Amino acid sequence: MTEQRTLTLKMIAAGAAALVFTAAAAQEAAAPEAVSEQEVAKALTDMSIIPAGKRSFVKCQACHMVGENFQRRAGPPLNGVVGRAAGKNEEFRYSPGMNTVAAEGLVWTVENLDAYLKAPREVVPGTTMGFAGIPKAEERAALIAYLASFKEDGSRVEGATE
Numbered sequence: 001m002t003e004q005r006t007l008t009l010k011m012i013a014a015g016a017a018a019l020v021f022t023a024a025a026a027q028e029a030a031a032p033e034a035v036s037e038q039e040v041a042k043a044l045t046d047m048s049i050i051p052a053g054k055r056s057f058v059k060c061q062a063c064h065m066v067g068e069n070f071q072r073r074a075g076p077p078l079n080g081v082v083g084r085a086a087g088k089n090e091e092f093r094y095s096p097g098m099n100t101v102a103a104e105g106l107v108w109t110v111e112n113l114d115a116y117l118k119a120p121r122e123v124v125p126g127t128t129m130g131f132a133g134i135p136k137a138e139e140r141a142a143l144i145a146y147l148a149s150f151k152e153d154g155s156r157v158e159g160a161t162e
């Protein structure tokens with residue numbers, strides 16, 4: 001009798017834990033919009049590094065476009081990517097690896113982008129982005145600032161001249 005009651009209590013506790021977990025997952029899924037502006041601001045704390053980022057973007061250009069009149073190349077356009085959830089360009093077919101991390105709620109925060117640009121396959125196992133990575137931290141920071149200066153529609157944030 002006592003044993004049975006303990007069991008029932010345990011089951012209730014497990015149910016409650018599952019509910020808490022679901023609520024946390026739902027909150028995480030809702031996070032992308034919330035982080036966006038904050039992450040863009042973080043990436044743009046020093047706008048003077050944008051030109052260096054533009055020079056570095058030469059390495060990405062074969063596969064990615066930014067700015068107005070953008071199109072899909074081998075990779076998706078990257079306007080507005082900083083602070084956005086991963087794998088969300090509707091016209092692009094991502095790899096199963098990217099879809100997996102996207103389903104898990106990966107957001108392109110400055111930190112996650114930095115890690116992806118350093119070692120793409122470590123952040124997104126099975127990614128089809130054929131790019132070895134950028135070893136230098138300053139170069140990645142400049143590149144992320146350059147990307148952050150493009151809004152979703154391809155226009156630039158105020159103050160981005162290059």
Ligand code: HEC
Nearest residue numbers: 059060063074075086087088094095098127128129130131
């Ligand atoms: C050889 C082509 C190629 C090059 C070069 C390349 N990428 Fe990619 N990139 C891709 C592909 C393909 C994907 C989609 C990957 C997937 O689905 O796994 C991608 C995905 C991305 C994503 C995720 C986009 C999203 O919508 O979630 C970012 C950010 C990104 N690339 C940034 C860069 C940057 C910055 C550079 C230059 C340093 C670069 N890439 C160089 C092909 C490339």
